Amino acid sequence: MSHRSFCRFLMLVIVLFFGSAVCAADKKPNILVIVVDDMGFSDLGSYGGEIETPNIDSLATGGLRFTQFYNTARCWPTRSALMTGYYPQQIRSDPPQGKLPQGTLLIPHYLKPLGYRTYHSGKWHVPGAPFPVKDGGFDRSYELLDHNHNFYPQKHRLNDEPIAAIDPENNGGYYTTNFIAEQTIHQLREHAEEHAEKPFFAYTAFTSPHFPLQAPQNVIDKYRDRYVEGWDAVREKRFRRQTASGIVRTTLSPREENVGPPYPQNNLEILGDGEVLRPVAWETLTDTQKRFQAEKMAIHAAMVDCIDQQVGRIIETLKSIGQWENTVIFLLSDNGCSAEIMVRGDGHDPAAPLGSGKTYLCLGPGWSTASNTPFRRHKIWTLEGGISTPLIVHWPEGIPKNRQNTLRHETGHVIDLLPTILDLTGLDLTGASKENDSGVPLPGESLLSAVQGKSLNENRKDLFFLHEGNRGLRSGNYKAVSTADKRQGDGEWKLYDLSTDRSEQHDLAAEKPEKLKELVTKWELWNQTCSKESERP
Secondary structure, X not given: OOHHHHHHHHHHXXXXXXXXXXXXXXXXXXXXXXXXXXOOOOOOHHHOOOOOOHHXXXXXXXXXXXXXXXXXXXXXXXXXXXXXXXXXXXXXXXXXXXXXXXXXXXXXXXXXXXXXXXXXXXOOOOOOOOOOOXXXXXXXXXXXXXXXXXXXXXXXXXXXXXXXXXXXXXXXXXXXXXXXXXXXXXXXXXXHHHOOOOOEEEEXXXXXXXXXXOOOHHHHHHHOOOOOOOHXXXXXXXXXXXXXXXXXXXXXXXXXXXXXXXXXXXXXXXXXXXXXXXXOOHHHOOHHHHHHHHHHHHHHHHHHHHHHHHHHHHHHHHHHXXXXXXXXXXXXXXXXXXXXXXXXXXXOOOOOOOOOOOOOOOOHHHHHXXXXXXXXXXXXXXXXXXXXXXXXXXXXXOOOXXXXXXXXXXXXXXXXHHXXXXXXXXXXXXXXXXXXXXXXXXXXXXXXXXXXXOOOOOOOOOEEEEEOOEEEEEEOOXXXXXXXXXXXXXXXXXXXXXXXXXXXXXXXXXXOHHHHHHHHHHHHHXXXXXXXXXXXX
């Protein structure tokens, strides 16, 4: 080889090497957001629970667990906040008031110009943006609209178009959790075959373990006798595991025996003598009640177990298409566990096997109290039991190995996920807020530094809560909170120091009236600002 030829060869090698290095450095991560429905803070094994969740727990072992992450206390406000990055009160989503304000962008609207393909499967429930593809900007979507039938939904859509209802008598093995995951898997495989050069954003929104409590009988069988010891014993064991692992640093809240379901119950008589409307001491229940309640928790556990199995299948798919290392996974719940008791859909057949498609059960306040260990209250309330969610973040390429399997105690909120995702893609947050024609800056903060194992800015913004008259504000370690139901004695604002009292047992309102006044004034100003922002076209 001549000297000139060798020099040309060397230059080609240098260009190829450094060119590929630049491409690798500029490669944007894939993003997968997994949301479960009505799962309590302590249900996962990695958050103190006894339910078998090895696949999700493996994400925690290889990633991070946030211990002070918040949702909005209800399904559609959380999904709206997650997708838009705004408090739902800023965008007419809670309560729902028609279309989203002009200029409101959802995650796909930000990511598609960056070359991302976007996929959705499962629950949608974003008021003001009814169609995931047309309004949400997704490239592909499977949307489950019928939340009353886990074995044979009658309303669901593929890419915004209605598809055939599932036959109740011959459902072909359909189960919502499995099918939602199957659609995500199909989307990921299609992506690998047709768009491998592009990054993806996938949003998998399970409808479990939300009521009705329904699961395959063989999975229920695994848990059928596990909960006969009752919710008091389960709470104590979960709390001990949480305390030992450092997930919580507080006391265990007592059962609130005077707090039942948040809404009036219908058709209660059809559920029989086993139903219980208050979280009373387990030992006071009759044998019939104990058996019925233990069976309900077994079904709830089976639903969580099924989610874990399907998360495992999604994990294996990511590995099989070569996208495991470069995919950031966020897994969280949309609100705390639910104390609701009602009968909807086709009703409840007491003669059918509990947990089958012909039954309609809700978990109720006894087991919801256990699922939300160690916190007070449930979904809908803005006490910690309603708004605290596990958040697991997993990213092999981005989380240093020496920081994996660690706890993050910084506060966060679902409004932070969109800024975090934008930060992951390299999209300038200042530019992003300017590009958003709404004219309203995103209220959340990026969690990327925490995801990468670094320290977050301790001077984070205050976090605000409002749902059905239940109000709350967390400012540093202090939290002001009031509930809408004055019959239960909680209508007035109360003040808690969450650094030592996340179970919200010691009201400091009388000791620190100025601090409470400061927080209430902030909340009222925020609420007024949200009202003005939501009035824009």
